[in-house]
Amino acid sequence: MGFRQEYKKKSFSYLHGLLHYIEPEISNVKNSQELIVNLIDTFSHLAFEKILLISSDEIADNQLLENLYKLGLKSNINFISYPLTDNQATVFHVEKALHKYVSNNCEAILIMGDSVAIDLGKAVKARVLNPNKNIYQMRGFTNIPIRKQEPLLFIVPLSLAGNESNLSCYVLDHTNFKKIGIFDRLMSADYIYYCPLLLANLSMEQFIGTICISLANALEALISENSTKNSKATADLAIKLILDAFENSVFKEIPRLQEVHAQTENNVKTKISQEKKEKFRSILESLQEAANLSGTAAANSLTGYTQALSNALEVHYQVVNYKISPMLFLAVLKMYQKQLTSSNQDNLQSISHYSDLFSEISEALVKIISNWQLQRHFTFLRTNNFDSIIGLTEKEMATFYASPFELDKDNLVAILKSVQ
Numbered sequence: 189m190g191f192r193q194e195y196k197k198k199s200f201s202y203l204h205g206l207l208h209y210i211e212p213e214i215s216n217v218k219n220s221q222e223l224i225v226n227l228i229d230t231f232s233h234l235a236f237e238k239i240l241l242i243s244s245d246e247i248a249d250n251q252l253l254e255n256l257y258k259l260g261l262k263s264n265i266n267f268i269s270y271p272l273t274d275n276q277a278t279v280f281h282v283e284k285a286l287h288k289y290v291s292n293n294c295e296a297i298l299i300m301g302d303s304v305a306i307d308l309g310k311a312v313k314a315r316v317l318n319p320n321k322n323i324y325q326m327r328g329f330t331n332i333p334i335r336k337q338e339p340l341l342f343i344v345p346l347s348l349a350g351n352e353s354n355l356s357c358y359v360l361d362h363t364n365f366k367k368i369g370i371f372d373r374l375m376s377a378d379y380i381y382y383c384p385l386l387l388a389n390l391s392m393e394q395f396i397g398t399i400c401i402s403l404a405n406a407l408e409a410l411i412s413e414n415s416t417k418n419s420k421a422t423a424d425l426a427i428k429l430i431l432d433a434f435e436n437s438v439f440k441e442i443p444r445l446q447e448v449h450a451q452t453e454n455n456v457k458t459k460i461s462q463e464k465k466e467k468f469r470s471i472l473e474s475l476q477e478a479a480n481l482s483g484t485a486a487a488n489s490l491t492g493y494t495q496a497l498s499n500a501l502e503v504h505y506q507v508v509n510y511k512i513s514p515m516l517f518l519a520v521l522k523m524y525q526k527q528l529t530s531s532n533q534d535n536l537q538s539i540s541h542y543s544d545l546f547s548e549i550s551e552a553l554v555k556i557i558s559n560w561q562l563q564r565h566f567t568f569l570r571t572n573n574f575d576s577i578i579g580l581t582e583k584e585m586a587t588f589y590a591s592p593f594e595l596d597k598d599n600l601v602a603i604l605k606s607v608q
Contacts (some may be wrong), residue, residue, distance in 0.1 A: 246302030397510030
């Protein structure tokens with residue numbers, strides 16, 4: 189890796205907490221009606237009349253959007269809808285959503301969706317700020333030339349991956365076979381609204397998969413070469429909250445359900461008894477806090493091989509990250525454990541005391557994958573693609589991430605074979 193790139197990674201991590209990070213205003217709401225009222229009140233206070241609304245497919249048919257539109261019209265606020273139906277933040281979607289923003293004279297961006305929708309919304313903001321720069325020209329660290337906070341980003345996260353609180357976004361370019369990463373403090377949300385009951389609309393796979401993404405990012409941030417005392421404390425708390433949730437008796441009942449789903453917010457369609465539903469809500473609140481902390485820690489420290497491999501697999505096979513995250517993270521973590529016990533790398537001495545934590549998380553993941561009947565093998569993975577996948581992974585590690593581990597080609601092949 190060149191000195192300049194290493195310097196940019198270090199500078200981004202160390203300065204973001206001091207100079208570049210804009211603390212988002214966070215609201216915790218009880219239900220969708222309170223969420224809608226809070227959003228409309230904020231937009232009215234800011235005198236915004238036209239909002240680009242990027243939404244995930246999960247809420248495309250939800251009463252939530254219809255109620256938002258109705259109350260918005262009463263307050264002279266129009267939402268310009270851009271539903272993301274194919275669960276991919278691509279260059280095509282960025283340009284199409286940008287056109288909607290500009291042609292309708294929008295004043296802010298509201299994202300109600302999962303990590304893919306959040307990535308798309310952040311990328312649209314970058315393009316709004318710099319209409320003469322394409323996504324490729326803003327790739328990397330702090331390459332957005334026009335430094336303005338507007339348009340403001342309002343995020344209602346409908347996943348537990350933690351993207352709402354990090355400072356990055358990823359955009360797929362299928363034409364050039366790449367995933368473009370933008371790291372910049374302008375990718376920070378200005379307002380985040382957490383509504384735990386909305387998570388009940390997630391599929392079982394998305395629910396547990398995005399939790400595992402948060403857990404992976406928190407661990408990678410904890411051991412990152414760029415970690416600080418504050419980022420370590422943040423990541424450590426995120427990990428604790430997630431592992432505590434895994435051991436919660438109510439959480440353990442969820443895999444026996446066919447889906448985590450809500451017909452209405454007062455009728456969670458589960459077999460959890462009525463007296464336990466408040467505990468279930470408490471778990472969701474705790475997991476949302478963990479996701480926020482994980483994203484914050486990752487923004488400060490940058491992450492590692494789990495993210496890089498996931499990006500490479502997504503480029504090759506158009507897989508959704510939450511579907512592969514539990515098994516992929518487990519495979520990477522096992523390789524980390526092997527490296528700790530057998531490697532002579534000097535840079536691993538500083539994290540050797542995390543060996544017990546690695547074991548604890550590995551054991552938890554094994555139970556989760558078994559109890560939730562998650563995907564154990566990636567049947568789409570082809571051996572003849574290994575070289576290309578590894579090449580993309582190594583390039584991303586050198587460009588964007590700060591892992592203390594230095595996995596060689598044999599190590600990465602072993603990881604891929606273990607999930608094949």
